Amino acid sequence: MSLRKQGANKGAVTSFLISTPESGVDSIAITYALLDPVLTVMRPVAAFVTAAAAGIAENFFFRETTSAEIKPDLTCPVDGCCDGIDCDPETHRRHHSFGEKLLSGVRYAFTEFWDDLAGYFFLGLILAGLITVLVPDRFFTAYLGEGLSSMLVMLAAGIPLYVCATASTPIAAALILKGVSPGAALVFLLVGPATNMATLTVLAGTLGKRSTALYLVSIAVCAVLFGLAVDEIYSLFGISARAVAGTAGETIPHWLAAASGILLLFLSVRPLAKSAKKVFASKKAPSTVSAEKSSSKAHVHADLETLPGSGCSPN
Numbered sequence: 001m002s003l004r005k006q007g008a009n010k011g012a013v014t015s016f017l018i019s020t021p022e023s024g025v026d027s028i029a030i031t032y033a034l035l036d037p038v039l040t041v042m043r044p045v046a047a048f049v050t051a052a053a054a055g056i057a058e059n060f061f062f063r064e065t066t067s068a069e070i071k072p073d074l075t076c077p078v079d080g081c082c083d084g085i086d087c088d089p090e091t092h093r094r095h096h097s098f099g100e101k102l103l104s105g106v107r108y109a110f111t112e113f114w115d116d117l118a119g120y121f122f123l124g125l126i127l128a129g130l131i132t133v134l135v136p137d138r139f140f141t142a143y144l145g146e147g148l149s150s151m152l153v154m155l156a157a158g159i160p161l162y163v164c165a166t167a168s169t170p171i172a173a174a175l176i177l178k179g180v181s182p183g184a185a186l187v188f189l190l191v192g193p194a195t196n197m198a199t200l201t202v203l204a205g206t207l208g209k210r211s212t213a214l215y216l217v218s219i220a221v222c223a224v225l226f227g228l229a230v231d232e233i234y235s236l237f238g239i240s241a242r243a244v245a246g247t248a249g250e251t252i253p254h255w256l257a258a259a260s261g262i263l264l265l266f267l268s269v270r271p272l273a274k275s276a277k278k279v280f281a282s283k284k285a286p287s288t289v290s291a292e293k294s295s296s297k298a299h300v301h302a303d304l305e306t307l308p309g310s311g312c313s314p315n
Contacts, residue, residue, distance in 0.1 A: 001206055009064055010207050014215055015055030017203070021193035022047035026117070027165035031189075034173040036244040038233060039182060039189075046190055046226040054218035058211055078104045110267055117166060118271040124167030128174035135178060150184040151227045155220055158191035165193040173245055182234055182241040183227035190223040 004013050023044040032040040076082040078096050096104075163171070172185040195216060204212040234241055 001202070004206060009059060010062060010211055011055035011057075011059035013207065014058045014211065014218075015051040017199070017215070018054055018194050018219060019047050019051035021165050022050075022190055024165055027169060027193075030166055030169045032248050034169050034246055035176070035182075035185075036239075036241065036248070038230070038239065039186060039241075042186060042226065042230055042233075043189055046186065046222065049226075050190065050219055050222035053222055054215055057218055058214055061214065062208075062211060114267055115271040115274065117164065118268045119275040120164045120167040122268065122272065124163065124170045128170035131171065131174040132177060147181075148224070148228070150181060151187045151224050154184045154187040154227075155191055155223065158188045159195045159216070159220075160197050161192055162196040162198060163192045165189070168192040176241050176245050179242070181227075181231050183229070183231035185241075186230050187223045187227040190226070191219060194219055 003016060004010075008016075028040060028044055031043055076087075076095070078101060081087075081095055158168075168189055172189050175188070176182060176185050200212055200216065203215060207215075233239075
């Protein structure tokens with residue numbers, strides 16, 4: 001929405017909305033760790049091609065006749081020392097050293113960024129664990145094996161689901177280990193982060209219903225085509241997705257993996273506690289409101305009863 005307000009056309013906004021959630025550095029890294037090199041390469045490539053195709057199609061079919069004036073955001077991302085209006089960019093460039101900028105980026109990664117991501121990441125791990133333990137292998141082999149039908153099922157499941165790129169990766173890994181084809185898993189990895197009901201609703205209000213429909217169709221078509229291509233690649237080279245899934249983690253020394261896991265858990269305590277507080281606060285809110293209403297009614301009832309000779313009934 002910010003890019004749109006600053007003058008970006010609908011095609012550019014559409015491309016940004018598709019490529020950003022599907023090809024982040026975090027999602028590429030966890031794809032390599034939990035899946036395999038083929039999907040690690042194909043995931044960002046498919047995201048780039050899908051984003052470019054959707055953006056070009058948007059500008060081709062729904063060409064805009066007017067363009068808004070571009071007003072770039074030049075505020076300081078380090079400590080807000082410059083508002084971007086009364087501060088010359090050339091002067092502001094020398095306000096902070098490389099070390100200060102690097103420290104600001106690291107601080108953002110371990111605080112705000114992980115605060116937003118931690119809940120969804122652990123939710124993805126929990127769902128992946130439940131799928132691995134509770135769902136029989138034959139279930140996915142029978143209904144979600146290979147071919148176009150399994151990818152259409154993944155489309156139907158991934159479009160309305162609210163899941164980020166990082167959280168969707170362990171779920172896809174669990175599905176592959178249960179017998180789902182890597183192509184169908186790729187469809188889920190592409191569709192899940194880029195489409196959900198909240199995004200589509202906001203998109204319809206920002207770009208319009210026709211652009212939203214084109215956005216959805218572009219993602220669905222490209223995801224299925226890349227899913228079919230990935231299945232062909234695995235079949236052509238005789239690669240078993242189940243056999244190679246997660247083997248990249250074996251290249252990391254055990255002590256480093258254990259230390260990283262402990263650090264990750266330590267960093268996750270605060271954001272997970274925040275998420276838990278929000279959940280419990282939302283559950284307690286209705287009961288608190290009803291209690292306040294009951295208390296208010298009781299006070300009114302008592303006040304009416306104490307009115308001398310008013311003849312008023314408590315009702």
